[in-house]
Amino acid sequence: MASMIFSECSTARLLPLRCHRSCPALSFLVGCLFPLTSSRLFLTSLSFQPRASSTSVSATIATESSAKVIDGKAVAKQIREEIGVEIARMKEAIGIVPGLAVILVGDRKDSATYVRNKKKACDAVGINSFEVHLPEDTTEQEVLNSISRFNEDPSVHGILVQLPLPSHMNEEKILNAVGIEKDVDGFHPLNIGRLAMRGREPLFVPCTPKGCIELLHRYGIQIKGKKAVVIGRSNIVGMPAALLLQREDATVTIVHSRTNNPEDIIKEADIIISAVGQANMVRGSWIKPGAAIIDVGINPVEDPASPRGYRLVGDVCYDEVVKVASAVTPVPGGVGPMTIAMLLSNTLSSAKRMHNFN
Numbered sequence: 001m002a003s004m005i006f007s008e009c010s011t012a013r014l015l016p017l018r019c020h021r022s023c024p025a026l027s028f029l030v031g032c033l034f035p036l037t038s039s040r041l042f043l044t045s046l047s048f049q050p051r052a053s054s055t056s057v058s059a060t061i062a063t064e065s066s067a068k069v070i071d072g073k074a075v076a077k078q079i080r081e082e083i084g085v086e087i088a089r090m091k092e093a094i095g096i097v098p099g100l101a102v103i104l105v106g107d108r109k110d111s112a113t114y115v116r117n118k119k120k121a122c123d124a125v126g127i128n129s130f131e132v133h134l135p136e137d138t139t140e141q142e143v144l145n146s147i148s149r150f151n152e153d154p155s156v157h158g159i160l161v162q163l164p165l166p167s168h169m170n171e172e173k174i175l176n177a178v179g180i181e182k183d184v185d186g187f188h189p190l191n192i193g194r195l196a197m198r199g200r201e202p203l204f205v206p207c208t209p210k211g212c213i214e215l216l217h218r219y220g221i222q223i224k225g226k227k228a229v230v231i232g233r234s235n236i237v238g239m240p241a242a243l244l245l246q247r248e249d250a251t252v253t254i255v256h257s258r259t260n261n262p263e264d265i266i267k268e269a270d271i272i273i274s275a276v277g278q279a280n281m282v283r284g285s286w287i288k289p290g291a292a293i294i295d296v297g298i299n300p301v302e303d304p305a306s307p308r309g310y311r312l313v314g315d316v317c318y319d320e321v322v323k324v325a326s327a328v329t330p331v332p333g334g335v336g337p338m339t340i341a342m343l344l345s346n347t348l349s350s351a352k353r354m355h356n357f358n
C-alpha cells in the first residue's frame with residue numbers, strides 16, 4: 001500500500017522556533033533521510049511479493065503520482081501580466097498610477113522579506129510603492145500617524161500594515177484605523193462583515209483566501225455543491241476562506257485545534273484549504289481520493305543542505321497526498337505567489353474605484 005511507504009512526514013521532529021511567541025504554530029522540523037523519489041512512486045504489484053528487496057521492486061510497475069500540481073507561481077505570473085496591462089491602460093487614459101503603502105514595524109526577517117517581495121512585485125507591474133519602516137519599540141500612536149497620513153494621501157490607493165505587529169501593540173485598533181476604501185488586505189471588520197453577509201459586497205477580499213479561490217477557478221475545480229473543509233480559523237486566512245467558499249455555494253466545515261477527530265471530517269472533503277502553520281500535519285490517509293487541496297502553510301524546516309539552512313514546506317505532507325488527491329498546491333510555488341498577485345489586484349481595483357475608471 002502506498003500509505004505504508006515511509007514518507008518524510010512520518011519521521012518529522014518538532015523543534016522550537018525563535019518567533020515562538022508571535023507565531024506559536026510555526027516550527028522547524030528535522031527532515032528524515034529517506035529519499036523523496038522513493039516515496040513518490042506508487043508501486044503496484046503484479047503478483048504479491050514482499051517489498052523489502054530490490055528484486056521485488058523490479059517486478060512491480062511503478063506509476064508516478066496522480067494529482068495535478070496547481071502551479072500558483074505560473075498563475076500568479078499570468079495575473080501580474082494582466083494587471084500590468086490594465087495599469088498601463090489606466091495611466092494612458094487618465095494619467096493615474098495606483099499606489100500601495102506598506103507599514104512595517106520591527107525587525108522580523110520574514111516580514112522584511114515579504115515587504116521586499118511586495119515592493120518588487122509593485123515595481124514590476126507599475127504600482128507606486130510607499131514604505132514606512134518603524135522600529136520595534138515604536139508607539140502605537142506613531143503607527144496610527146503613518147496610517148492617517150496614507151489615508152489622506154490621494155496618491156495612495158492601498159494601505160497594508162504588515163502582520164504580525166509587535167506584541168505591545170493593539171492590532172485591532174491599528175487595523176481599524178485603515179480607511180475602508182484603502183483596506184487592500186481586506187482585514188477591516190466592515191469588509192469582513194460584508195463578506196459574511198448574503199447580498200452584501202466587501203470592498204476588498206483578503207488576499208490569501210482570494211488567491212486560493214482564484215486557483216480553484218483557474219484550474220476548473222468546481223466549488224458549488226461540494227463539501228469543503230477549511231483547517232484553521234485565523235482572521236486572516238481560515239475564517240475568510242470559509243466565508244468565500246460558502247459564497248461560492250460550497251458546504252463548509254471549519255476544523256480547528258479543538259475539533260474532535262479532525263481526520264474523519266477532513267476525509268469527507270472534496271476541497272480542503274489548510275491554513276494552520278504546522279509542517280506536514282495533513283497526512284495522505286486523511287484525504288478522500290480525488291480531493292483538491294490548497295495548502296496555505298509556509299513552514300520553515302531545518303535543512304542543512306539548503307543555502308539558507310532551512311526550506312519551506314506546507315501544512316500538508318505533499319509526498320503522501322499527491323498520490324491520493326486530484327489536485328494539490330506545492331509549497332513554495334502555490335498560494336504564496338498568489339497572495340502577492342491578489343494584493344496587486346486589490347490595489348488596482350482600489351485605484352479604479354477611486355477614479356471611476358473601468
Ligand SMILES: Nc1nc(=O)c2c([nH]1)NC[C@@H]1CN(c3ccc(C(=O)N[C@@H](CCC(=O)O)C(=O)O)cc3)C=[N+]21
Nearest residue numbers: 114160161162163164185207332333334336337339340
Ligand atoms: N498585512 C499582511 N498581509 C499579508 O498578506 C501578510 C502579512 N501581513 N504578513 C505575513 C503574511 C505572509 N504572506 C506571504 C506572502 C507571499 C509569500 C510567498 O510569495 N511565498 C513564496 C516563497 C518565498 C520564499 O521562498 O521565501 C512561495 O510560497 O512560493 C509568502 C507569504 C503575506 N502575509
